[in-house]
Amino acid sequence: MSDEELRRINELLFNAFTFSSNVxxxxxxxxxxxxxxxxxxxxxxxxxxxxxxxxxxxxRMNENVLKCRYLNYTPKVFSVVNAEHCECEDVDHKLLLSIPVSNKAAAYIFLKDANEETIQILKDMVTVLSRAIENLEITVEMDVMLSRLKANLEHFQYLSDRLRNPLSIILGVSELKDEIDTDKAFEMVKKSAEKIKIVLDSLSEAELKSKEMFEKLYYDNI
Known part of the structure; x- marks a missing residue:
């Protein structure tokens, strides 16, 4: 390997390290x-x-490669394509690295020439990009889930407060059982019980949604 090739690889390695550290x-x-x-x-x-x-x-381009026909295809696996097969006109590159990043993203790197070390470094950089994007997606989803959890906890507190009034009425009626009309007491207890049922149904629904949310988060990330 010539001194010039070694210099280029060292510079690329430095950029790869910088990218892997900061992305x-x-x-x-x-x-x-x-x-x-x-x-x-x-x-x-x-x-x-x-x-x-x-x-x-x-x-980012030092030559116009936007008409390359390989840009019309999302790669499923890593591949190295000779420029003679990509049908670009008046180009400097001899090789095209076609690399999947995710199901929705792909990287295309056009090279004048490259040895195995250069190709491997670039491939590793794409792998780091893929992992960083995946990690970001998980982080964003976690933030959304935590926000929903906080909202649910606040809702639970609100529903808990709503239970206090009908419970107080029922307790009050039970303490005044000898001083209040039976039919009136029964009606008050019934209305309070109906209010409690509504709140408990709401709590049950919120609990089910929270459970579904955490199950989705768990199974999406195992």
């Missing part, structure tokens, strides 16, 4: 992808990097 701090998948593109295009071998994602198409 986890982003709380937006679009910013993660843009950061990835910014660092990959710094490689002397890279003439273009494109990431197609649900948030849009993100790219």
């Amino acid at each position: 986890w701090m982003f709380r937006n998948r679009e910013k993660m992808i843009k950061y990835f593109c910014d660092l990959v295009i710094e490689s002397d071998e890279c003439t273009g990097v494109i990431v197609t994602d649900e948030s849009g198409e993100h790219y």
Whole structure:
């Protein structure tokens, strides 16, 4: 390996380390992808990097490769394509790395040339991007679940307060059983019991929703 090749690999390794260390701090998948593109295009071998994602198409280019026919296909596995097969016109690249990021995203890296070390480093960077996006999705979902849990707990407290009044009436009637008309006492107890039933039904419904929410969170992340 020549000194120039070694220099390029060391620079790419440094960018890969920088990316792997910092990408986890982003709380937006679009910013993660843009950061990835910014660092990959710094490689002397890279003439273009494109990431197609649900948030849009993100790219950095030193040559126009947007007409490459491989951009029309979402890769299922990692592949290295010779430029002669991608049918781009007047291009500098000799290789295209086509790499799946997730079910909804893919990375395409166009290279002038590359050795096995360079290809492996770029492939590893995409793997880190994929894990970071997956981790972000889990974090966002957890935040939503925790917010719903907090709302449910507040609702439980509200329903608990609503139980106090009908219970107080029932207790009051029981204490005044000898001083109050039987029919009137029965009617008061009945109305209070109906109010308690409504609150308990609401509590049961909230409990079921909370259970479904946590089951979804558990099974989505095992």
